[in-house]
Amino acid sequence: MLRKTPGFTAIAIGSLALGIGANTVIFTAAQHMLLDRLAVPHPEQLRLLEWTQPINNGAIEETWGWFEGSDNSEVSTSFSYPVYEQMRRQNRSFEELFAFKPLGAQTVNVGGHAESDNVEMVSGNYFAALGVHPQLGRAIQETDDAAVGGGPVALISDRFWTNHFGRSRAVIGQTILVNTTPLTIAGVAPRGFTGAYSAQDTPDVFLPISMQPIVSPPDWSDADSPNLLTDQKLWWVLVMGRAKAGVPDATAAAELNVTMVAALRATMPVKGKALPRLLVTDGSRGQNPDAEDLSKPIYLLLGLAGFVLLLACANLANLLLARGSARQREMSVRMAVGAARWRILRQVLRENLMLSLAGGATGLALAYAARNAIPRLLADAWNPPEFAARFDWRIFGFAFLVSVATGLVFGLGPARAATRIEVSTALKDTAQTATHGRRALAGRTIVVVQMAMSMVLVVGAGLFRTRLGFNPDHITLFGIAPPQAKYPHAASTRLFREIEEKLAAIPGVERVALTRIPLISGNVSMHTFVAEGTARKNDGSNPNILMDDVGRDFFATFEIPIVAGRGFDSSDTETSRKVAVVNEALASKYFPNVNPIGRTFEDGFHTWTTIEIVGVSAGAKYDRVRKNPEPTFYMPYWEEKDGIGWTTFAVKTRLKEAELAPRLRKAVASVDRNLPLLGIRTQREQIDATMRNERIFADLTAGFGVLALVLAAVGIYGILAFSVARRETVLRMVLREAAWMAGIGIVVGLGAALGIGRLIASLLYGLKACDPATLAGAAALLALTALAASWIPARRAAAVDPMRALRHE
Numbered sequence: 001m002l003r004k005t006p007g008f009t010a011i012a013i014g015s016l017a018l019g020i021g022a023n024t025v026i027f028t029a030a031q032h033m034l035l036d037r038l039a040v041p042h043p044e045q046l047r048l049l050e051w052t053q054p055i056n057n058g059a060i061e062e063t064w065g066w067f068e069g070s071d072n073s074e075v076s077t078s079f080s081y082p083v084y085e086q087m088r089r090q091n092r093s094f095e096e097l098f099a100f101k102p103l104g105a106q107t108v109n110v111g112g113h114a115e116s117d118n119v120e121m122v123s124g125n126y127f128a129a130l131g132v133h134p135q136l137g138r139a140i141q142e143t144d145d146a147a148v149g150g151g152p153v154a155l156i157s158d159r160f161w162t163n164h165f166g167r168s169r170a171v172i173g174q175t176i177l178v179n180t181t182p183l184t185i186a187g188v189a190p191r192g193f194t195g196a197y198s199a200q201d202t203p204d205v206f207l208p209i210s211m212q213p214i215v216s217p218p219d220w221s222d223a224d225s226p227n228l229l230t231d232q233k234l235w236w237v238l239v240m241g242r243a244k245a246g247v248p249d250a251t252a253a254a255e256l257n258v259t260m261v262a263a264l265r266a267t268m269p270v271k272g273k274a275l276p277r278l279l280v281t282d283g284s285r286g287q288n289p290d291a292e293d294l295s296k297p298i299y300l301l302l303g304l305a306g307f308v309l310l311l312a313c314a315n316l317a318n319l320l321l322a323r324g325s326a327r328q329r330e331m332s333v334r335m336a337v338g339a340a341r342w343r344i345l346r347q348v349l350r351e352n353l354m355l356s357l358a359g360g361a362t363g364l365a366l367a368y369a370a371r372n373a374i375p376r377l378l379a380d381a382w383n384p385p386e387f388a389a390r391f392d393w394r395i396f397g398f399a400f401l402v403s404v405a406t407g408l409v410f411g412l413g414p415a416r417a418a419t420r421i422e423v424s425t426a427l428k429d430t431a432q433t434a435t436h437g438r439r440a441l442a443g444r445t446i447v448v449v450q451m452a453m454s455m456v457l458v459v460g461a462g463l464f465r466t467r468l469g470f471n472p473d474h475i476t477l478f479g480i481a482p483p484q485a486k487y488p489h490a491a492s493t494r495l496f497r498e499i500e501e502k503l504a505a506i507p508g509v510e511r512v513a514l515t516r517i518p519l520i521s522g523n524v525s526m527h528t529f530v531a532e533g534t535a536r537k538n539d540g541s542n543p544n545i546l547m548d549d550v551g552r553d554f555f556a557t558f559e560i561p562i563v564a565g566r567g568f569d570s571s572d573t574e575t576s577r578k579v580a581v582v583n584e585a586l587a588s589k590y591f592p593n594v595n596p597i598g599r600t601f602e603d604g605f606h607t608w609t610t611i612e613i614v615g616v617s618a619g620a621k622y623d624r625v626r627k628n629p630e631p632t633f634y635m636p637y638w639e640e641k642d643g644i645g646w647t648t649f650a651v652k653t654r655l656k657e658a659e660l661a662p663r664l665r666k667a668v669a670s671v672d673r674n675l676p677l678l679g680i681r682t683q684r685e686q687i688d689a690t691m692r693n694e695r696i697f698a699d700l701t702a703g704f705g706v707l708a709l710v711l712a713a714v715g716i717y718g719i720l721a722f723s724v725a726r727r728e729t730v731l732r733m734v735l736r737e738a739a740w741m742a743g744i745g746i747v748v749g750l751g752a753a754l755g756i757g758r759l760i761a762s763l764l765y766g767l768k769a770c771d772p773a774t775l776a777g778a779a780a781l782l783a784l785t786a787l788a789a790s791w792i793p794a795r796r797a798a799a800v801d802p803m804r805a806l807r808h809e
Helices: 006-035 081-089 126-130 158-165 209-215 249-267 289-326 328-336 341-369 373-378 393-418 429-460 491-504 584-590 657-669 683-690 692-727 731-763 772-798 802-808
Strands: 046-054 073-076 094-110 113-122 153-156 175-178 181-188 205-208 237-243 277-282 475-480 509-515 526-531 544-550 562-565 579-583 600-603 609-617 632-636 647-653 678-682
Touching: 006 289, 006 341, 006 373, 006 393, 046 249, 081 094, 081 237, 081 249, 094 126, 094 209, 113 209, 126 237, 153 158, 153 175, 175 205, 181 209, 205 209, 237 249, 249 277, 289 341, 289 393, 328 341, 341 393, 475 491, 475 657, 475 683, 491 509, 491 647, 491 657, 509 544, 579 584, 584 609, 584 632, 609 632, 647 657, 657 678, 678 683
Parallel strands: 113 205, 153 181, 544 632, 579 609
Antiparallel strands: 046 073, 046 237, 046 277, 094 113, 094 175, 094 237, 153 205, 175 181, 475 647, 475 678, 509 647, 526 544, 526 600, 562 609, 579 632, 600 609
16 A cells, blocks of 8 residues: 555655654764763662862862852862772772772873873772773783882773774783883773773773872972872862672761761861761763763753654654545445454554654664764864764664654544544545545644744754854964973973974964963963952952963964054063053953053962053953953963963964874974874864854754754645645645745744743853844745745646646536
C-alpha cells in the first residue's frame, strides 16, 4: 500500500527522518555530557570532596577556583596539600583518598619538537585508587611521590602514544620535556581513560604531584615559595575518594570535616572567622565542569529539537488525514466485503508504524552522519573536539521509542477516523463533501500550528548580535608561556620584545601587539585603583578596576581610537615614569567634568605605585561580549618589573592561516626553538569560544529554523495539493488560503517567540528578547516560504481545463 503512493511515503518518511534525526543528535550529546561516567572500575563508588563557607567572613582566603552557592556561600573543590595529607592519614571513612590537579596546556617537547599538551599532576596512589592499570609499562606509584622532585616520570595517554610514538612499545624509558623538565615515560594509560577530572577530556601527560615545584612553580611574583606542597594558605588541589561499603556519605563527611577543621586550625589563623564545612558529592563523573556549564543549554536544545519533531509529526498527521480522506471509498469497499472495523484499524496503524519506523531508521542514519556536530560546536575553533559522540544502546532505544510513539500518537487519530465510515454513504461521491470539509479544517489548523512553531525557531536564530568597540578582523592570536626556570621575572620582558621584533619583520604582517589578557577571552586582571584626590581606605574597600598590560601598538592593532592624549610610544621605557591609558568609562566615572590627561592614580596590586594618565581610549569590551565597556586602564608591559609570564601576541595581517602559521613558528623558533605557539586562532574565533553557549544556540536554532521552514513548506504544499486535487480551485483562491494560514501562524508564533526569547535571555548573558529587525525578518521569511510552497498547487489549479472539470463533476 505504501509503494502505491511513493510521493506520500517519501514526504512522510523524510519529514520524520529530519525530526527524529535532529532529536537523536541532541540526545547523543546530552547523554554524553550529562550521563557518562569516568572510565574506571565502579565509578559509582567515587566521591568528590568539596567545602563551603560564608563569602564575606570565611577562614579560607586563598583558593584556586570557587563558585557561589545558593545561600550566599562560596563552594570550592580545592584543598591545600597539607590539609589533604592530614585527611588522608586520618581517613577512616573511605577506602582511599587521592589528589590530582589539572594544569591545562603546558609546553611539552618530544624529540626536539615543542608543542602544547594537557598535563595533569596526580598523587602516588591515584591510579591504584582508581583501579586503573596501564596498557604498557607501569603506573605512577607511591615511591614517585615520596619526595619533592623524586619522581621525574610520566604516564602518557593512548592518544599521545599514537601521535608521537606510532604506538611503538619502545616508548617506555624515553624522555620528554615538560616545561623544560626531563621526565622518563614509565607507562601508557589505557585507551579511553580520561582521568578523574572529567569524562569528556583526556590529559596527554600525567606526572607525580611531587614534581610541582620543578615543573609548574607559581608564575605570580609575590608567591612565598615555588613549593605549593608545603603552602598552608593556598587551597589548590582536588581530592577524591572511593567510598567504603556500608559508610553513608553523611557519616563520611562528618568524620572528615573534623579532620579538615583541625588541620585548618593547625596551619592558618582562623580566630573570628567562619570555619568551612566539608561536603561529600558524587564523583562518578569527576568534577565535570562542562556539565555544569552546559546543563541548561543542553536541556533548552532538547526543547528546540522537540519543536522540530512536533513539526515533523504535524506533517505526518496532516498527510495521514489527507490520505485517509482520499481512501474513504477504499475503506468502504473493504468493509462492504466483510472487513471488521478492528481489522481496518489494525491495517492503518500497521501502515503508520511502518512509516514512523522507516522515518526513525532514516533519522538514525542521519544522526550517525551528524553525530559529531555538537562536539565540534562545543570545541574551541583552535582545539579539537574534547569528545566524539558514541552510539550505544541508549541512542538506538531513544530513536526506537520516539519512532513508535510518533506512529501511535499521531497515527491513531487518522486510523480511528478510517473506521468511522458509513458504508452506505461513503460509496457515494456526494457523501465526501462534509467529511472533506472537516478534515481540511483539521489540516489547515495543523499548518497554522506549524507556522507558529517555525516562527519561534527562526526568531531564535537572530538574537545574537552586538558591537565590540574594536575591529577583530584580520587578527591572529597565539600564546607564549615562557618557563619560569628559564625566564624568571624581567627576563620574560626581554624575550617578548625580541619576539615582537621578529614577528613585525615577517612579510605581510601589518602590526604586532602584545596583550597579557586577550580581548573577549573570559579572563580578567583586576588592580586596586585610587584616583588622584581620593584617600586610600585601609579596610580593603578601595575599588578594583580592570587592567591589562599591552604592547606599544595595541590600540593601533585593534583599531581602538585614542580620543584624548596619546597612546604608548618610544618615550615610555622601563626607567621612565609609569604611565597608563584609561578608557572613557574610567575617565567619566573617576574624573568627571575634568581633563584626565596628566592626572594620576595609585595602583595597589603589589605595592602602591603612582601612575600618570597620558591618554584616553574609546570604550572596548574587555572579557565578555555581553557586557558593556567597564572602567579599564592599560599599561606598557615592560613597566612590570617582575615580568608578566604567559602572554598573547596579536598579529594583524591579511595572510591566510596556512601561510601565516609556519612563518609565526619560524620567527618564534629563531628566538627560542623550545617555545611552542599556544592556541593559534583568529580574534573572531576567540570571540566565538567565549560565546560558546550563544554560538551553539545561534548555529543550532538557525539549523532548526531551516528544518522548520522545510517542514512547514512541506505541510503547506501537502494540504493545498490535496485541496486542489479535491476542489480544482483557482490561483487567487489557493494563494489567499495559504496567506491566511501563514498569517495566523506568524502572529501566534510571534507571541510564543517573545516568551521563549525572555527565557533564553535569562540564561545567556542578557540577550534581548525583543528585536524588531529579527522579528520582522523572520515574519517576512516565513511569509515568502508559505507563498512559495503554495505556488505549485495554485498553478496546477489554474491550469485545469474547465470543461474537463465539469465532466468530472
